[in-house]
Amino acid sequence: MSDSPVLTQDALEAAHHAHPPYQRHHFETMDQQNDATNFAMWLFLLTEIMFFGGLFTAYLILRNWYYPAFVAASHQLNVYWGSLNTLVLISSSFTMAMGVWCAETRRKSGLVLCLTLTFLLGLVFLGIKTIEYSEKIEKHHVPGFHYSLQSFLNPASDPAAAQYGDKPLALDMARKTELYFFLYFAMTGMHALHMIIGIAILGFMIFRARAGAYTTGHVTFVENFGLYWHFVDIIWIFLFPLLYLISRHQ
Amino acid sequence: MSDISPVLWQFLVKWLTNFALFPPEASRIAPQMDALYFFIVLVSLVGLTIVILLVTSFSILYSKKRHPVAVQIEGSTLLEATWTIIPLGLFLVMFVWGALIYFRVYTPPANAMNIYVVGKQWMWKAEHPGGQHEINALHVPINRPIQLTLISQDVFHSFSIPAFRVKREAIPGRYTSVWFEATTPGTYHLFCTQYCGTEHSHMIGEVVAMSPDDYKKWLASSTSGSSLAQNGERLFASLSCNACHNTRPDARGPSLANVYGSKLRLSTGQTITADDAYIREAILSPSQHITQGYAPIMPTYQGQISEDGVIALVEYIKNLNSDYRVQQTTTTTDLLPESEGKAAPAGQTSAGKGMVNQ
Amino acid sequence: MSEQAHHDEHEHHIVSPKVYVVIFLALLALTSLTVGASFIEMGIFNPIIALGIAVIKAVLVVLFFMHVKYSTKLTKLTVGAGVFTFFILIGMTLADYFTRAWGRW
Amino acid sequence: MSTTIVTLPDQSTARIPKMNYLSKENGLLSWLLTGDHKRIAILYLISISFFFFIGGALAGLIRLELLTPQSDLMATDTYNKIFSMHGIIMIFFFLVPSVPATLGNFLIPMMLGAKDLALPKVNLLSWYLYIAAGILALYAMITGGVDTGWTFTTPLSTHYVNTNVITTGMAIFIAGFSSIFTGLNFIVTIHKMRAPGMTWFRMPLFVWAHYATSILMVLGTPVLAIALVLVVLERTVGIGVFDPAKGGDPLLFQHLFWFYSHPAVYIMILPGMGVISEVISTFSRKRVFGYTAVAFSSVAIAVFGFFVWAHHMFIMGISNYSVLIFSLLTMLVAVPSAIKIFNWAFTLYKGSITFETPMLYAFGFMGLFTIGGMTGIFLGTSGVDIHLTETYFIVAHFHFVMVGGMLMAFLAGVHFWWPKMTGRMYPEKISQLAALVTFIGFNLTFFPQFILGTLGMPRRYASYPPEFQVLNVFSTAGATILGIGYLLPVLYLTWSLKYGEIAGNNPWQATGLEWQTQSPPLTENFVELPIMDHEAYDYEWLERQKEKEVASVG
Ligand code: HEA
Numbered sequence A: 001m002s003d004s005p006v007l008t009q010d011a012l013e014a015a016h017h018a019h020p021p022y023q024r025h026h027f028e029t030m031d032q033q034n035d036a037t038n039f040a041m042w043l044f045l046l047t048e049i050m051f052f053g054g055l056f057t058a059y060l061i062l063r064n065w066y067y068p069a070f071v072a073a074s075h076q077l078n079v080y081w082g083s084l085n086t087l088v089l090i091s092s093s094f095t096m097a098m099g100v101w102c103a104e105t106r107r108k109s110g111l112v113l114c115l116t117l118t119f120l121l122g123l124v125f126l127g128i129k130t131i132e133y134s135e136k137i138e139k140h141h142v143p144g145f146h147y148s149l150q151s152f153l154n155p156a157s158d159p160a161a162a163q164y165g166d167k168p169l170a171l172d173m174a175r176k177t178e179l180y181f182f183l184y185f186a187m188t189g190m191h192a193l194h195m196i197i198g199i200a201i202l203g204f205m206i207f208r209a210r211a212g213a214y215t216t217g218h219v220t221f222v223e224n225f226g227l228y229w230h231f232v233d234i235i236w237i238f239l240f241p242l243l244y245l246i247s248r249h250q
Numbered sequence B: 001m002s003d004i005s006p007v008l009w010q011f012l013v014k015w016l017t018n019f020a021l022f023p024p025e026a027s028r029i030a031p032q033m034d035a036l037y038f039f040i041v042l043v044s045l046v047g048l049t050i051v052i053l054l055v056t057s058f059s060i061l062y063s064k065k066r067h068p069v070a071v072q073i074e075g076s077t078l079l080e081a082t083w084t085i086i087p088l089g090l091f092l093v094m095f096v097w098g099a100l101i102y103f104r105v106y107t108p109p110a111n112a113m114n115i116y117v118v119g120k121q122w123m124w125k126a127e128h129p130g131g132q133h134e135i136n137a138l139h140v141p142i143n144r145p146i147q148l149t150l151i152s153q154d155v156f157h158s159f160s161i162p163a164f165r166v167k168r169e170a171i172p173g174r175y176t177s178v179w180f181e182a183t184t185p186g187t188y189h190l191f192c193t194q195y196c197g198t199e200h201s202h203m204i205g206e207v208v209a210m211s212p213d214d215y216k217k218w219l220a221s222s223t224s225g226s227s228l229a230q231n232g233e234r235l236f237a238s239l240s241c242n243a244c245h246n247t248r249p250d251a252r253g254p255s256l257a258n259v260y261g262s263k264l265r266l267s268t269g270q271t272i273t274a275d276d277a278y279i280r281e282a283i284l285s286p287s288q289h290i291t292q293g294y295a296p297i298m299p300t301y302q303g304q305i306s307e308d309g310v311i312a313l314v315e316y317i318k319n320l321n322s323d324y325r326v327q328q329t330t331t332t333t334d335l336l337p338e339s340e341g342k343a344a345p346a347g348q349t350s351a352g353k354g355m356v357n358q
Numbered sequence C: 001m002s003e004q005a006h007h008d009e010h011e012h013h014i015v016s017p018k019v020y021v022v023i024f025l026a027l028l029a030l031t032s033l034t035v036g037a038s039f040i041e042m043g044i045f046n047p048i049i050a051l052g053i054a055v056i057k058a059v060l061v062v063l064f065f066m067h068v069k070y071s072t073k074l075t076k077l078t079v080g081a082g083v084f085t086f087f088i089l090i091g092m093t094l095a096d097y098f099t100r101a102w103g104r105w
Numbered sequence D: 001m002s003t004t005i006v007t008l009p010d011q012s013t014a015r016i017p018k019m020n021y022l023s024k025e026n027g028l029l030s031w032l033l034t035g036d037h038k039r040i041a042i043l044y045l046i047s048i049s050f051f052f053f054i055g056g057a058l059a060g061l062i063r064l065e066l067l068t069p070q071s072d073l074m075a076t077d078t079y080n081k082i083f084s085m086h087g088i089i090m091i092f093f094f095l096v097p098s099v100p101a102t103l104g105n106f107l108i109p110m111m112l113g114a115k116d117l118a119l120p121k122v123n124l125l126s127w128y129l130y131i132a133a134g135i136l137a138l139y140a141m142i143t144g145g146v147d148t149g150w151t152f153t154t155p156l157s158t159h160y161v162n163t164n165v166i167t168t169g170m171a172i173f174i175a176g177f178s179s180i181f182t183g184l185n186f187i188v189t190i191h192k193m194r195a196p197g198m199t200w201f202r203m204p205l206f207v208w209a210h211y212a213t214s215i216l217m218v219l220g221t222p223v224l225a226i227a228l229v230l231v232v233l234e235r236t237v238g239i240g241v242f243d244p245a246k247g248g249d250p251l252l253f254q255h256l257f258w259f260y261s262h263p264a265v266y267i268m269i270l271p272g273m274g275v276i277s278e279v280i281s282t283f284s285r286k287r288v289f290g291y292t293a294v295a296f297s298s299v300a301i302a303v304f305g306f307f308v309w310a311h312h313m314f315i316m317g318i319s320n321y322s323v324l325i326f327s328l329l330t331m332l333v334a335v336p337s338a339i340k341i342f343n344w345a346f347t348l349y350k351g352s353i354t355f356e357t358p359m360l361y362a363f364g365f366m367g368l369f370t371i372g373g374m375t376g377i378f379l380g381t382s383g384v385d386i387h388l389t390e391t392y393f394i395v396a397h398f399h400f401v402m403v404g405g406m407l408m409a410f411l412a413g414v415h416f417w418w419p420k421m422t423g424r425m426y427p428e429k430i431s432q433l434a435a436l437v438t439f440i441g442f443n444l445t446f447f448p449q450f451i452l453g454t455l456g457m458p459r460r461y462a463s464y465p466p467e468f469q470v471l472n473v474f475s476t477a478g479a480t481i482l483g484i485g486y487l488l489p490v491l492y493l494t495w496s497l498k499y500g501e502i503a504g505n506n507p508w509q510a511t512g513l514e515w516q517t518q519s520p521p522l523t524e525n526f527v528e529l530p531i532m533d534h535e536a537y538d539y540e541w542l543e544r545q546k547e548k549e550v551a552s553v554g
């Protein structure tokens, strides 16, 4: 570990003379403060990994148990919406990364532009997600709320399933599709919740960025938010293949 | 409250006269488990004594009065290694020994007599192969391996017989099993040890271990008329399982004779041994494992048959196996009621002969 | 655990936009690749490829968008610790489920 | 046993320093909005003590009910609610935050030579989360309670009880985040806020222990959070992941729950071990024997702690191969604890030992934790666990480690740092008496439970077969004594706030940086940034320091 904050005398001296307004009193130097908040953000992301870890575990076990049900149920997802959303999210990650760069190089208008783009892309993502959700609601594929097995017992009646030439599932296996949809809603819902929080913070940041708050050299907030945003992106990078893709061909 | 103290006094006297540190050893496994238990007690006592000796003797020798100035010592790799390796070694011995016992308790011998136990809030129901059932009690013969196949209808329960040193969780939706061989006739506690709701502490009963003769008498006196397999046979007919599982050449389902214990090839290419758990699953969620060569047409009976019913069906299908019957009769006929021996499939479902499948 | 001050690490590394663009394009390419691959029947390899590509994408994001490539050892260690514990949770739990099928017990 | 270390300042002239963190600002608001880690620690100290006594009162009710074999004092469902709330409150609202959130919060920045934790606002937030969670839990308790046991076993908790599972679950969820933020804050502080010269291997072992604890908090707690979310969803929308009727697996819940709750037991012991290291070193005036071994064993416990969770499920239907692996790993995780015990014992060797109250508690810890830990080995041995699991043997095991271990350590720590926190000494004689009373009461309460468990008495039983009564009566009698033993410190510590003798900076002549500043400390902890120029527990450095002072003053 090479992070030991052994400070040289000069550094201390320098720090004492120039206390930027955003330096909190209990830090000796700005570097220390930035390192600390950055590290804290990473640790927070660790807790997020473990939080989603529980859901991934449940998904893997149940998928392994009820393979045909998971295959049939995943055919209900629209791979085009999913791919489009992946592109949207990756783009938003890119604009976010560019935003961080703009902040670091003190380009105010660039930063505002990037943040706004990220904000909008986030909204687009949620919009598409809403379309997808409403499809599920229409088809009664929301677990716990008048869940309907129609598409699985009689796939010929359902264009989404017919398109894959699905065979009807036995009743007991068809019932297990509810588990798939539960995990689908739990995972994407939890992800969407993170997006909503992120978008809210983005809105606040755009507001502050226009006042020039992040282009004076103090960029930790933007950077840390960037970490969060990319993390949410990574979760999606895994959700996309797990939920939409891996049973596509069957 | 006032009469508590004389009562207590009586108890104290009684308790002191038959003071026990562990329950009676009434099963084959009990002395083995106790041997390991006392080994660990011994190691713990030695370890504890060492710790106490070190602390007290240092406290006396190096109290400030006797030893005003401390001598700084950095540490000692040798000592450090000693108290890493010795406990580790001892712990590993316990691990291996414990694992051996664990496997013994949960690996029933092939000739064990099987009793089904269903747990539900808040009672135990035991079903003997001869069709006798009992609530919150279990009668078993001594000197004879008994296998319990447990399942729960609702929440987790745990079937515990301290005097036999065995315990096994009854899980909703899945069979578990445990076995024991009682050695001493007597009446012992039966507890539900897994917290299962309001009346958890009343989900208790008795295990009565009796000599084979007494057991036979008991069986005869508490028979309900038809054996478990016969109950199963009746269910098999009334649920019209035989519509598909029959001996006709155009039968839509596989013949079930000899299925129990055989290795089945599944449509996924895997093979699987058809044990109790498999048969249960085949009835409740048939599409979970599709036998090769058959369509997944069997309907699910989830929600239509109680766990007792499933047990009867399982027992029936088990006994459709003539090989099994042969093997079983060599060890058990003398103990089973007459009817059990003849519980061969009758009428429409006369599968069995010559229909060796898979 | 070295005790000297790492000034270079405190100095902020600014990743150039070129890198971001390259990574962005790579991510787009990998996304189309994984979508395309999912339509081809490859049996057991379908999930393997899908997850493999996802891992590559995630690594790219972590290394470049999240600057881990340019960060201190501590950050790398932190990421490693998270991934490790994640796999302990998933791995040891799944191991239980798979080995349940091995024997009657 | 006379007190020998304490060289109190001349009492006729001694005064509490005018400027200190307590006197800096006044008024309720100055406390509720504070960012000062020391004030937050005091807030925590008050709130966890409150919860401890609620949990203790519930324990009293448990013991009263178990005085007689029948369930005569209360109905079985009331009993079930009582032990559930006892477990939940004691674990999530007392023991998990006990040492870290109070002593750790107060001391870690001071021991590192920092002005505060890295994220003071997050620290305050974590206290507010804790309070919100606590209020929610109390609310759930008052409006009907919860009767799932602290383990929330599915499908019981999801489908078969109709008590306040959701409210309690949310309370624990929030308390979990409070704990995550505490841990996160500690890790960042320990990495980034050390004073010049404070290298990793100069840190007090207390800090090492908290570092290990924090890792467990940050990585383990979220898994509990998601498990609880799933339980709440199961109850509200009936999602089925844990419901065997819908194809889910109730054991999955246990995997997730114990993935947190086993590491959590180390969250509940490691900080206590940190306290013991400080206390034993100080009162034997010697550097801890094998400093690096003790430091690394903390980290080893934390890391291995993640690999053993399924030993709580040995008979619950996990695969037998898993049983093998988890039993083996359980044996491995026990070794570092043994290392620590022996290192502490050898710290006494050639020391110069005095027997103040913290030291008495520390001795109590060593004996009781050894018993508690060794009985953990009984349970980790898969074969023996079959007989002992779900009986009073387990109850005894975990009370030995949690009450005999951690609670003793907590009391040791509170007494040890009381002069630092308040500037005043606690009364020595009566506190030694209290330590003795707790020790006796404790053994009387919980030792008979080992025998009960071996005899087969199941846990969570409102009524039991009459032959178990005598041992239960012992246990109840012990609990009464124990209750008095815990009530005493509250009384005399409160008394000492006003009447205790002035302590001075360093009454124990201890070496930690926290002792080199005034008591109670300034809000900024140190007048100037300290430079660490010596090893931890360097008593010779302290002697030299004193000589220097004498020379410069005299
Ligand atoms: C502070 C809390 C704490 C701590 C530190 C521990 C420590 C340990 N625990 Fe315990 N445990 C609990 C709290 C704790 N436990 C709780 C709350 C439960 C019940 C939960 C519930 O179901 O409600 C439980 C349950 C529990 C079980 C499950 C039992 C069951 O449900 O069937 C097991 C099984 O392996 C176990 C094992 C251990 C082991 C091996 C240790 C080890 O870490 C102990 C290591 C320490 C030592 C080994 C002592 C020191 C050794 C020596 C001094 C050496 C002696 C000398 C020689 C050998 C020569 N514990």
Ligand code: HEA
Residues within 6 Å of the ligand: D052, D053, D055, D056, D057, D059, D060, D062, D063, D083, D084, D086, D087, D088, D090, D091, D094, D095, D148, D149, D150, D151, D395, D399, D402, D403, D407, D445, D459, D460, D461, D462, D475, D479, D482, D483, D484, D486, D487
């Ligand atoms: C930190 C953890 C902790 C602590 C400190 C304690 C402390 C005590 N515990 Fe508890 N206990 C648990 C954690 C803890 N426990 C857990 C996790 C369970 C499992 C729950 C479950 O199964 O789900 C449990 C279960 C448990 C049981 C088993 C219940 C059962 O399975 O049926 C028993 C029985 O004796 C018990 C007793 C005690 C006693 C006598 C104390 C004593 O040490 C307490 C002494 C303190 C006092 C007595 C308070 C003093 C205050 C007063 C005297 C004021 C009184 C005020 C009024 C009455 C208004 N506890």
Ligand code: CUA
Residues within 6 Å of the ligand: B119, B120, B122, B156, B157, B158, B192, B193, B194, B195, B196, B197, B200, B201, B203
């Ligand atoms: Cu059934 Cu407890």
Ligand SMILES: [Cu+2]
Residues within 6 Å of the ligand: D261, D262, D265, D308, D309, D311, D312
């Ligand atoms: Cu454990």
